[in-house]
Amino acid sequence: MTAATQSRPSISFEHDTPELAEVYDQTSDRQFEHGKNVLIPSLNLQPGEHVLDVGAGTGRLAEYVASIVGPSGRVVAVDPLPLRVDLARRRANGRFEVSVAQAEDLSAFPDESFDAVYLNSVFHWVQDKPRALAEARRVLRKGGRIALNTQNPDKPHDLRYLVEEAVTAAGLPFSAEQVQPTIGVPQTELEPLLTSAGFVDYAATLHSFDTLYSEVDELIALSTSSSFGNFLAVLSDDERERLRLAIEQVLEPKRSSGGFNLTRYLTFLTARKPQD
Template sequence: MPQTSGAISLEHDTPELARSYDEAGLVQFRHGKFLIGPLAIKSGEHVLDIGTGTGRLAEFVADLVGPNGQVIGIDPLAGRIEIARLRQSDNLQFHTGRAEDLSRFDDRQFDAVYLNSVFHWIADKGGALREIHRVLKPGGRLGLNMQDPSRPHQSRALLRQAIAEAGLADHREDSNPVLGLTDDELRPLFVAGGFADYRASCAR
């Protein structure tokens, strides 16, 4: 299965990298809002943001759930959680953590879970999906997005656009692989994880 072995290193983050990630995250935030829409998050719901980074999208979702709901963001990189906690409020919390181990959370705790440009970095994708299924309430929703490896030229063009909009230098080569999974690769993972309904969509 191509492009499924990448995993985040806990040793390669620094305060400077975490700040740069936050500053360059506006395009990813925009894509995240597209992801959130179909989840139809409502006031009073409990939502888990896996791979929250510096918490920009989680803060947006916290406004959707309102004071009677709760959003929890987790990320394996402590430097990014440190920045995310500057956004923390009564209905928004952040913790270090990984998708493969959600043991801090109860069974059926969340109405919705989402991963914004994160799933391709997870080493044990099947284990992560089983954990997500466990913490979702019956009828709960899971949303994730990533680059489409079946459309590498479009994915690289969007990446170059994001880098340019962030005012950063592009040191990537066009020969670099697009990180992501195809629909045919995702579907059996979801079925094995216990999910009954799977839908895919594509957007620029």
């Protein structure tokens, strides 16, 4: 059994709140930037193309993509979280379409209805990855492109090691895995996943991104909003405060004048549905 198909930590859509959705909309520059600068260029989108953004969140990247494909094109943004879909719909103001849907069930869309499908900072959250890829392939026209990025459990974000150290230092009755479940797909498992789903011309690259945080509270707020409330969800308020203090202690020696830097790693991939 592979990491992509074995039973995954349960990710809940029930933790999202209006505040988390709003914070994500205001602070998701990291996701927007790697989407705009790395993921979207890899699709080589053209004016007039039809594009599906799966797990679009509050629609910032879909808005950018709508400006590339222009008025003769079509962008559809879907996300399972109704609160984020509401913000995306407000942002779209008719320039792109927005609806509630999950990667594993794109039945709202006919076969072969898009030129390109992408998932930006989404695939690691998707519970049934083979099903999601089968749906993406179904809605793509022949020769259509897919692009996505995913966390890699073999190359975790710095945050992962930080949480491990802090959970131990805080003496919490949980493992780091319970506090922050491992998500993502090892790079070696990605190509077989895409190939089994019927994609060809697979290409992947690992990228790293540095973020400077001024305060631990900022780090926790960004991690909580981008995980739609799953980060630290198992902890009580008291335990969360103990962990916050422990994170501060662990980070203090690493602080520079601007704050502290944490590196994230994401595998970016592209593939194509065969012509026949």
